[in-house]
Amino acid sequence: MAEWLRLFLIAMQFLTRLPVPEGLLASEKTLGEKTLGRATRFFPLAGAIVGGGAALAFLLLQHLLSHSASALCAIIFAAFITNGIHEDGLADTFDGFGGGWTKEQALEIMRDSRLGTYGALALIFLVLGKHSFLSSMPPEQVWRWLIVAHTASRWTSLPLCAWLPYARAEGQGKLVARQVGRVEILTGSVTLLLSVLLLSWKAALVVVVVTSLTSLLSGAYFRARLSGVTGDCLGAANQLTEVALYLTAVILLRFDLL
Numbered sequence: 001m002a003e004w005l006r007l008f009l010i011a012m013q014f015l016t017r018l019p020v021p022e023g024l025l026a027s028e029k030t031l032g033e034k035t036l037g038r039a040t041r042f043f044p045l046a047g048a049i050v051g052g053g054a055a056l057a058f059l060l061l062q063h064l065l066s067h068s069a070s071a072l073c074a075i076i077f078a079a080f081i082t083n084g085i086h087e088d089g090l091a092d093t094f095d096g097f098g099g100g101w102t103k104e105q106a107l108e109i110m111r112d113s114r115l116g117t118y119g120a121l122a123l124i125f126l127v128l129g130k131h132s133f134l135s136s137m138p139p140e141q142v143w144r145w146l147i148v149a150h151t152a153s154r155w156t157s158l159p160l161c162a163w164l165p166y167a168r169a170e171g172q173g174k175l176v177a178r179q180v181g182r183v184e185i186l187t188g189s190v191t192l193l194l195s196v197l198l199l200s201w202k203a204a205l206v207v208v209v210v211t212s213l214t215s216l217l218s219g220a221y222f223r224a225r226l227s228g229v230t231g232d233c234l235g236a237a238n239q240l241t242e243v244a245l246y247l248t249a250v251i252l253l254r255f256d257l258l
Contacts, residue, residue: 007035007038007039007041007042008039008042008045008046009021010035010036010039010042011039011040011041011042011043011045011046012042012046012049014036014039015043015046015047015050015082015085015154016046016049016050016081016082016083017080017081017082017083018081036179037161037179037180037181037184038179038183038184040157040158040161040179040180040184040188041158041183041184041187041188042187042188042191043154043155043157043158043188044151044152044154044155044158044188044189044191044192044195045151045191046154047150047151047152047153047154047155048147048150048151048191048195050078050081050082050150051078051146051147051148051149051150051151052146052147053077053078053081054074054075054077054078054081054146054150055074055142055143055144055146055147056143057070057073057074057077058070058071058073058074058139058142058143058146059139059143061073061074062139067135067139068131068135070139071131071134071135071142072131074134074142074146075127075130075131075134078146078150085235086153086235086236086238086239087123087126087235087239088232088235089231089232089233089234089235089236089238089239090119090122090123090126090232090235090236090238090239090240091115091119091120091122091123092109092110092111092112092119092232092235093110093119093122093230093232093233093235093236094118094119094121094122094236095109095110095112095115095116095117095118095119096108096109096110096232097118097225098116098117098118098119099116099118103167103225103226103227106225106226107167107168107226107230110230110232126239126243129243129246129247130242130243130246133243133246133247133249133250134146134246136250136253137246137249137250137253138253141249141253141258144198144199145199145245145246145249147195147198148195148196148198148199148207148245149241149242149245149246150242151191151192151195152192152195152196152207152211152241152242152245153211153237153238153239153241153242153245154188154238155188155189155191155192155211155215156211156214156215156218156234156237156238156241157180157234157237157238158180158184158185158188158189159185159215159216159219160215160218160219160222160229160233160234160237161179161180161229161234162180162181162184162185163219164219164222164223164228164229165227165228165229166228166229166230167222167226167227167228167229167230167233168230192208192211193208196208199258200257200258202252202257203249203252203257203258206248206252206257207245207248210241210244210245210248211241211245214237214240214241214244215237215241218233218236218237218240219237222237
């Protein structure tokens with residue numbers, strides 16, 4: 001198997017529930033840090049595939065359901081196909097930062113599998129925001145922004161992992177934190193730039209700016225609170241970027257810039 005194909009399949013199995021050759025990603029021990037670190041170059045492509053699936057579901061359901069219901073089904077599809085891994089990270093991160101006063105307290109709360117008030121509210125607001133913003137767009141824009149937002153949200157893991165150390169002694173996030181190099185960032189960035197070709201040049205430029213700013217601000221906050229990043233933080237940045245881009249689309253629509 002070609003190395004690039006193997007890395008792509010590793011990225012797909014790590015980020016989605018789609019089937020890949022058995023035993024490719026058996027465990028953290030067999031995977032290794034450098035292997036998954038190299039596979040991060042395909043994280044944005046994996047996001048584009050998830051977004052493409054959600055866009056296809058939306059377009060097909062437009063013939064059966066209302067615009068609003070189709071948008072909700074697209075959101076459900078994306079969460080299902082990824083096992084809710086990013087949503088789980090968002091909830092854990094909000095629980096940790098909301099309930100922990102120190103780095104140690106925040107990390108301990110984030111490790112707890114139980115859902116707290118902050119995490120529950122974050123998930124509620126997240127889904128409401130996604131649904132509201134997508135429902136506010138015309139159908140011909142929804143499918144485009146689903147692909148772009150899912151691609152861009154996965155891209156955020158690249159600069160965060162390259163910039164910040166891992167905040168824990170162990171964990172899945174350690175497999176990618178500080179393992180991302182220039183090749184990974186360049187490859188992932190090319191994928192992001194290709195995805196924004198679906199939009200007008202003005203919208204594409206805004207997407208790049210918003211995605212970069214969300215990564216920068218999230219990373220600065222993670223550094224201040226945890227002196228690093230965790231897998232949950234990567235999931236949180238992912239979801240915040242996705243919903244921020246849908247909001248951006250609504251604002252651009254308001255000023256006829258889509």
